[in-house]
Amino acid sequence: MALSDKEIREIITPLLLSGAKMLDKHCPRCGSPLFELNGKVFCPICEHRKREERVELKSIEESLIGKLRLLANQLPDDIEELKKHLEVMGMIVELLEKYKKMEEIK
The missing domain is CATH 1.20.58 (Methane Monooxygenase Hydroxylase; Chain G, domain 1)
Structure with a gap:
């Protein structure tokens, strides 16, 4: 199920506000930018x-x-x-x- 741009923003925006860092790498599964928070690298879309x-x-x-x-x-x-x-x-x-x-x- 594809997420809309709005849904993606609703997932990613709180991460950026919480201090998560968007990396220059992308998820091999969905293509979303990977994020790092507290030493953990993850895909916010796949986690969602x-x-x-x-x-x-x-x-x-x-x-x-x-x-x-x-x-x-x-x-x-x-x-x-x-x-x-x-x-x-x-x-x-x-x-x-x-x-x-x-x-x-x-």
Whole structure:
């Protein structure tokens, strides 16, 4: 997803105001100028995208946990329905585990 010029300015301006130094090197991934702050060289655009992805993953994870809690509180008495219910809950748990691994990678 490409960021608009305005969004890029909103990311970079606070860095410049905080004393970060814009370097004459560019990110090999996105082409943005690299910055240095407190001895750390980083790409503000890629860092922003990582934060956005983490927020999105967290939102999805919270939604799945909510659905899992809802299902856990509505367990049916019928054995066949209970099996289906538990199967869906198992799929949600698998998805949560996948999202957790994705968070660890990022």
